[in-house]
Amino acid sequence: MKAAQAEKDLLALGRLGHKLKSSARTIGAASFADLCEALEAAGVSNDWSGAESLLTKIPPLLERITQQLENEFSKMDE
Numbered sequence: 341m342k343a344a345q346a347e348k349d350l351l352a353l354g355r356l357g358h359k360l361k362s363s364a365r366t367i368g369a370a371s372f373a374d375l376c377e378a379l380e381a382a383g384v385s386n387d388w389s390g391a392e393s394l395l396t397k398i399p400p401l402l403e404r405i406t407q408q409l410e411n412e413f414s415k416m417d418e
Contacts, residue, residue: 345395352392354383367409372401 346353364373375397382391407413 341395341398345392348388350383350386350388350391352383353395354380357381357383367405369401369405372398372405376403 341353341356344350344356357376361373361376361380364370364376375394379391379394382388382394
């Protein structure tokens with residue numbers, strides 16, 4: 341995503357949003373899936389400013405997902 345953003349490749353960002361959406365839903369990351377769906381829509385509608393706004397929300401969501409997964413895995417080790 342960073343490379344697509346740097347190249348201002350909105351179509352690539354939309355494709356990445358589409359690709360990640362179902363994976364996010366599979367692991368229960370509904371907020372991230374919704375964000376990916378919105379990114380996909382921004383790619384379709386050629387909405388660069390919307391995509392950039394969405395991209396700022398990705399790092400904090402990924403951090404939360406990572407923490408939640410780490411907590412779940414640590415519970416499994418107990």
